[in-house]
Every structure is written in structure tokens, then in C-alpha cells.
Amino acid sequence: MTGASSGIGAEVARRLAEQGFKVIAVARRAEELSKLAAEATRGEIISAPGDVTDRAAMRDLVERIEREHGAIALAFLNVGTYFPDSDDDLGGDGFRKTFAVNLDGTVNLIGPLVRAMKVRGRGQIAVNSSVAGYGGLPQSIAYSSSKSALIVMCEALKFDLDKLGITIQIVCPGFVKTPLTDKNDFPMPFLISVEEAGARILDGFQNGGFEIAFPKRMAWLLKFINLLPYSAYFWLVGKTTGR
Ligand SMILES: NC(=O)c1ccc[n+]([C@@H]2O[C@H](COP(=O)([O-])OP(=O)(O)OC[C@H]3O[C@@H](n4cnc5c(N)ncnc54)[C@H](OP(=O)(O)O)[C@@H]3O)[C@@H](O)[C@H]2O)c1
Numbered sequence: 001m002t003g004a005s006s007g008i009g010a011e012v013a014r015r016l017a018e019q020g021f022k023v024i025a026v027a028r029r030a031e032e033l034s035k036l037a038a039e040a041t042r043g044e045i046i047s048a049p050g051d052v053t054d055r056a057a058m059r060d061l062v063e064r065i066e067r068e069h070g071a072i073a074l075a076f077l078n079v080g081t082y083f084p085d086s087d088d089d090l091g092g093d094g095f096r097k098t099f100a101v102n103l104d105g106t107v108n109l110i111g112p113l114v115r116a117m118k119v120r121g122r123g124q125i126a127v128n129s130s131v132a133g134y135g136g137l138p139q140s141i142a143y144s145s146s147k148s149a150l151i152v153m154c155e156a157l158k159f160d161l162d163k164l165g166i167t168i169q170i171v172c173p174g175f176v177k178t179p180l181t182d183k184n185d186f187p188m189p190f191l192i193s194v195e196e197a198g199a200r201i202l203d204g205f206q207n208g209g210f211e212i213a214f215p216k217r218m219a220w221l222l223k224f225i226n227l228l229p230y231s232a233y234f235w236l237v238g239k240t241t242g243r
Pocket of ligand 1: 002003004005006007008009026027028029030032050051052053078079080081101105128129130131172173174175176177178179180181
């Protein structure tokens with residue numbers, strides 16, 4: 001599990017451990033991971049500090065986990081970051097960091113994971129995107145486009161992974177109260193707790209369907225808006241977000 005030191009990742013790690021899983025928790029802040037590991041009363045949470053943008057380190061990590069802990073049954077590639085777009089720095093540092101973490105930080109693990117799982121003909125990989133990936137949203141140029149790329153990547157991957165016996169899933173949360181959204185200064189419709197998000201994600205892991213989207217009212221609303229002609233889409237999104 002990547003992005004396990006706070007928010008959705010930490011909640012899902014706790015819940016998987018409660019179910020008896022051994023969870024390898026990856027993030028940069030080692031002290032947060034150690035605290036999380038100490039909380040586990042059932043199963044086990046093992047701290048594995050690392051930066052997902054480091055391609056070689058992520059390849060070595062997957063190999064090390066398989067060697068030291070056995071076959072990875074489920075990988076939750078949850079890592080993600082958000083920087084508000086800056087008008088005078090389009091394509092600048094925040095933009096590039098968003099792509100490096102959200103996109104490269106997922107891709108860096110998918111290759112090594114698929115290589116390991118395909119030998120066994122089984123495995124499950126879930127990637128955390130967002131309903132913001134359904135279409136371009138204001139103040140979210142880098143975030144929306146990086147999350148959209150993850151959705152399309154998983155759709156494309158599904159054709160190959162199905163044949164290899166590997167389940168691929170995309171997680172599309174609406175607004176969830178976490179450190180990531182605590183810094184938002186705009187209204188967040190249908191905001192849900194991290195506990196509710198964790199429960200929905202675990203249900204989705206068990207059901208095995210391609211998309212795990214929640215809360216349903218937010219996901220369906222955005223899916224519907226994205227079916228509209230562009231003129232209506234831009235008018236409606238602009239009107240509701242005040243842009
Ligand atoms: N909250 C929402 O409303 C919402 C909605 C839709 C989708 N999502 C997605 O859900 C995922 C989790 O977000 P969250 O809301 O739980 O945010 P969060 O609490 O900020 O968690 C982000 C996690 O990513 C880790 N991380 C960031 N950069 C990293 C890097 N370079 N290498 C390794 N780990 C890194 C952070 O740990 P360190 O700082 O310790 O590295 C942290 O554990 C993200 O992909 C986000 O886009 C969230």
C-alpha cells in the first residue's frame with residue numbers, strides 16, 4: 001500500500017490489518033508509518049519508508065517484499081498529491097510534482113507488480129484516482145489530468161491483465177476529509193469521513209468490480225455532467241464552481 005502514512009491510505013491499512021492481512025505500508029514519513037504499525041492489534045502493518053517517485057527503489061521494494069514476506073496478494077496504489085494551480089506557473093514545479101507523484105508514482109510500482117503476479121497467474125491491483133479524473137475541473141489542471149490518465153491507464157491495462165488472471169481496479173472517491181482536503185478553501189459537496197471511504201474501498205476490494213466510486217451521488221452526478229455536450233459541461237461546471 002502506497003500513501004499509507006495518513007488519510008485514506010492509513011485508514012485502509014488499519015482495516016486490512018484488522019481483517020488479518022500483513023500490510024506493507026509505504027510513504028516518506030517513517031515516524032508516521034511506525035505509529036501506524038504500532039496501532040495494529042490484529043494482522044500486521046510493516047513500515048517501509050520510501051519515495052514512490054524513485055523508480056529503482058520501488059522496483060527493489062516489490063522484489064524485497066516478495067522475497068521476505070511472500071507473494072503480494074493485493075496492491076493498493078493509493079499515493080497522490082494536490083497543489084492548487086498557479087496562474088503564473090502553469091507547467092511549473094507544483095504541476096510537475098503532481099504528475100511525478102500521481103502518475104509516475106503509480107507506474108513505478110505497476111510494472112514490477114505485474115511481472116511478479118503474472119508468473120503466478122493471480123493478484124489484485126487497485127489504483128486510487130478520483131472523480132476529478134472524469135473530466136477537467138477548475139483549479140485542478142494538473143490534478144484532474146493526472147487522475148484522468150490513471151483511469152484511462154487502468155482501462156487499457158484491464159484487457160491484458162484479465163488474460164493474465166490479475167484483477168485491476170480503479171478507485172474514484174469524491175471529497176473525503178483528510179489532510180489533503182483540509183487545505184481546500186472552497187466548498188466540498190458530499191464530503192464524507194475517512195472511515196466511510198475506508199469501508200467503501202474494502203467492500204470494493206472484496207467485490208472485485210472494475211470501478212470503486214463513492215459517494216454514489218457525487219460519482220453519478222459527475223459521470224452525468226461528463227456525458228453532456230461540451231457547451232453545457234463548461235457552462236454548468238463554471239456556474240457551480242463560480243469560475
Ligand atoms: N481526500 C479526498 O477527497 C480524495 C478524493 C479523491 C481521491 N483522493 C486520492 O486519495 C489518495 C490519498 O489521499 P488522501 O486524501 O488520503 O491524502 P493524504 O492524507 O495527503 O495522503 C497522501 C499520502 O501520500 C503519501 N505521499 C505523498 N507523496 C509521496 C511520495 N513521493 N512517496 C511516497 N508517498 C507519498 C503521503 O505520505 P508522506 O507525506 O509520508 O510521503 C500520504 O501518506 C490520493 O491519491 C488522492 O488523490 C483523495
